[in-house]
Amino acid sequence: MHVMEGFLPATWCIVWWLVALPSLALGLYQLKRVMAVDREALALLGVTGAFIFILSSLKLPSVTGSCSHPTGTGLSAISFGPWITSLVAAIVLLFQALFLAHGGLSTLGANLVSMGIAGPLVGYGIYRALRETQVSIFFTVFLASALADLVTYVVTSLELALAYPAEVGGFAGSFTVFLGIFALTQVPLALVEGVILALVFKYIVQLKPEILVQLKIFPEEKIVAAARGLADAA
Amino acid sequence: MLRKYRLEVVAAIAVLAFIGLFLATTITAPSAEFAGSDTVGSARISEITGIPEDQFAPLVPQWAPPSGEIESALFALQAAVGGVVLGYVFGTWRAQRRMEARAGLSGTPETDV
Numbered sequence: 001m002h003v004m005e006g007f008l009p010a011t012w013c014i015v016w017w018l019v020a021l022p023s024l025a026l027g028l029y030q031l032k033r034v035m036a037v038d039r040e041a042l043a044l045l046g047v048t049g050a051f052i053f054i055l056s057s058l059k060l061p062s063v064t065g066s067c068s069h070p071t072g073t074g075l076s077a078i079s080f081g082p083w084i085t086s087l088v089a090a091i092v093l094l095f096q097a098l099f100l101a102h103g104g105l106s107t108l109g110a111n112l113v114s115m116g117i118a119g120p121l122v123g124y125g126i127y128r129a130l131r132e133t134q135v136s137i138f139f140t141v142f143l144a145s146a147l148a149d150l151v152t153y154v155v156t157s158l159e160l161a162l163a164y165p166a167e168v169g170g171f172a173g174s175f176t177v178f179l180g181i182f183a184l185t186q187v188p189l190a191l192v193e194g195v196i197l198a199l200v201f202k203y204i205v206q207l208k209p210e211i212l213v214q215l216k217i218f219p220e221e222k223i224v225a226a227a228r229g230l231a232d233a234a
Numbered sequence: 235m236l237r238k239y240r241l242e243v244v245a246a247i248a249v250l251a252f253i254g255l256f257l258a259t260t261i262t263a264p265s266a267e268f269a270g271s272d273t274v275g276s277a278r279i280s281e282i283t284g285i286p287e288d289q290f291a292p293l294v295p296q297w298a299p300p301s302g303e304i305e306s307a308l309f310a311l312q313a314a315v316g317g318v319v320l321g322y323v324f325g326t327w328r329a330q331r332r333m334e335a336r337a338g339l340s341g342t343p344e345t346d347v
Contacts, residue, residue: 001271001272002272003272003275004272004273004275004276004290005292005293005294005296006290006291006292006293007275007276007279007290010293013293043323043326043327044323046319046320046322046323047319047320047323047324049316049319050315050316050317050319050320050323051316051320052316053312053313053315053316053319054312054313054316054317054320056312057309057310057312057313057316058313059270059309060252061256061259061268062255062256062259063255063259064271065259065263065265065266065267065268066266066267066268066269066270066271066273066274067268067269067270067271068270068271092312095312096312097296098297099297099299099308100298100299100305100308100309101296101297101298101299101305102272103272104292104293104294104296105294105296106292106293106294138241156275160275160279164279164282164283166282167282174282177278177282178275178278181271181274181275181278182271182275185271188252188255189252191248192248192249192252195241195244195245195248196245196248198241198245199241199242199244199245202241203324207324207327207328207331208327208330230238
């Protein structure tokens, strides 16, 4: 999903940096507020952030014969929203740009928009839409995480197609080509990521349901019902 | 029993299916190189623009790991940092649960919300 250093024209680098910066500022502001209200939130931030670190380091093979990595941003988007998530993603992407040559400083804005903002924003939107419904909290986490992952790669394709429209077919032609590389590779990875993060959410419900209630991540009744369901099933 | 571990079962099936898919791909497409999609994407940019890949110079000077070994070490480091934090927090939460249960502050731990 990284746009490699030098592979995005300067104008587009600036555009995506300008899109990304307000999100980082908002994330910083929100993070300070969350931490001021509840120090316990730090532990949950640790868990959700840890998954961004772990999953985005795993380059996995896929059906297209190339490798790609999950993003791990879904849990964070659900727990803290897309802006704080963009801040955590920025740390990972900066590390990868500085020490791994995966993405670069000029393309960091574009990579942040796809992995740190657009993906988490869509995941967060799905979670908000399903939060008050009868849909199980685990299925909600699955759906939000899988789509946060997939949308990240759709947006990478979009960024490249905007910068490099094909001579024949223009933007749409390029978009299809890049979708074939990035998004198609990502489908199986996104599904597995969704399942794994739903499983992790189960452990959070089992170990620390209070934090989910305090941060109002899901309505209390739903968390109580889920926790009780897990206990009764034993 | 099965209901309790339903999500674990689903996760195990998903991971096995993923591995199966990978093995199937190595058979149906023996020439697949499994290069990073970043690299494949860059190659395609070069095709679309007609500019050779080595002419895409970094806009900002960039350090690259001198070898694949060093690169994978740094990736492992990134995952390890995540793993340490994850283990620490889950361990703390679990210990808290047990201590609360032992102190009799709560009834059955899992249903105490």
